[in-house]
Amino acid sequence: MNNIVIGVIGILGIVIAYLIGRWLNNKFPSPFTIPILIATVVLVSILLLFGITYETFMIGGKWVNELLGPSVVALAYPLYLQRKLLKKYFLPIFSGVFIGALIGVVSGLLLAKWMNVDEFIVYSLVPKSVTTPVAMNIAESLGGVPPLAAVFVMIAGIGGAVLGPIVFRIFRIHKSVAKGVGLGSASHAIGTSTAMEHSQQAGAVSTVAMVLSAIIVSILTPILVGGLY
Amino acid sequence: MIRILVVIIHIAFLYIIFRIGTWIQEALHLFVPGSVIGLLLLFLLLLTGIVKVNWIKEGTEQLIKHLPLVFIPVTVGIMDYFSLFHGKGILLVIIVLLSTILVKLSSGFTSQYLMKGREREHE
Known part of the structure; x- marks a missing residue:
């Protein structure tokens, strides 16, 4: 053949x-x-x-x-569609996503370091909170393995969506904007589809959080990896 | 038929922006992936009205709708890394879950805290 x-x-x-x-x-x-x-x-x-x-x-x-590259570029469109929402709740959304991105990368780095795993695994694991195509690109530019990054992204997505309601209940996170930020920052598209089930607003916020998180994590990760690892 | 052509042209346009993003990354020696630079670039071009929504709408919607299709080839690559998840490797799953809960908690909590004093939402 x-x-x-x-x-x-x-x-x-x-x-x-x-x-x-x-x-x-x-x-x-x-x-x-x-x-x-x-x-x-x-x-x-x-x-x-x-x-x-x-x-x-x-x-x-x-x-x-x-098609991977163009599909990341395409994420600008949903962000643009939700620009009014982003403007209205800029501080709660941006700060929430930023703190989440920071804690996600740092906790991933430190936990993996503590476990003493190989460097390429650490670099594949760190971008786990962001949408798959971006996580693969981040992993690749750090020296990680894209398929491995994709698996960690899936675990973060499925785990986050399943554990989401429990975490929100225990810590009394009940506002729909906050739920959207939490789901979008931690569990990207899988979190976003769960957020849509909560309310339309949570879904829209989660979409914005997912794209913002992808941008922030891709800027923060190289800096934090250089500083902490 | 025309619709398919429109989708292809729109995706070609996204591809050009992706290449520009990659070019910027290489020219400035940035660690931020070229695709993300392209994302930011397109967002700015849309905000400033330089790029009109109807230049990209159909292609973008189709691409986002079928996003998982695009990264299936890479996820299948996990078949070469199964051994990593044997024994101690299971801890990796726990690390990812733990870190995910921390992200969800900290981001949701921060945003809820900053929402205080704002108008009541309709839940």
């Missing part, structure tokens, strides 16, 4: 796995059935079952990968 055929099969496989994930998530909505998790499990199982290497899979995958 030549590379074009392998590539086309790869791309088709990615699209089909994604559609299976969406279908399952529509049927059983839960943080554990998010399309990215389902699609990853489906594809990894197939590759392992047939003994296909990741390298072969990426012959097609690298074409889809090219």
Whole structure:
């Protein structure tokens, strides 16, 4: 088989796995059935079952990968749509996201350092709170491993969405703006879809928090890694 | 058919902004990813009205709607790193969860504290 055929099969496989994930998530909505998790499990199982290497899979995958950069740039649009909300609650949103970003990176760094893990794991773990494409880019520019970063992002997203209501109840975080900031800062898109279930305002704030957090974490991380690690 | 073409043109436009972001990153030796510089650049161009919403709307909406599709190829790469999660590696999951709770708590708490004195919200 030549590379074009392998590539086309790869791309088709990615699209089909994604559609299976969406279908399952529509049927059983839960943080554990998010399309990215389902699609990853489906594809990894197939590759392992047939003994296909990741390298072969990426012959097609690298074409889809090219869309990663533009999709990060695209996040400017939801931020722009919510500019009035951002302006109205600028101080509570910006400060909340900033503190969250700072604590997220520092706690990740210190805990990983305390555990004495390899450097490339630390660099992959630190950007876990931000949306996957940005986390992968941050990890890459620090010397981490993008797939590993994506897994930590998934754990932060699913964990944060599941544990969110308990954390909010214990610490009496009840205002919808605050919930939106918390979910968007800690659990990116998965948190945002949970926030939408609380209220429309929480969802909109969470979207703003998610994009702001991506920007702030990508600026803070290189500085903090240089200073603390 | 025209709609698909519009989406492709819009994504091509986003791609150009991404390349400009990457170029700025390399020229200034920044650690901030070029994609994030592109994000900030597009946000400023939209705010100042230099770029009109209808230059990017359809393509952007489609890309964001199907965002997970775009990073599936990278997440599949985890198949080469399974061994990391054996034994002590499970602690990594606990670290991520712990740090996530701290982020949620500190960010939500800060923002709620600063909301005090502001008008009552409709929950």
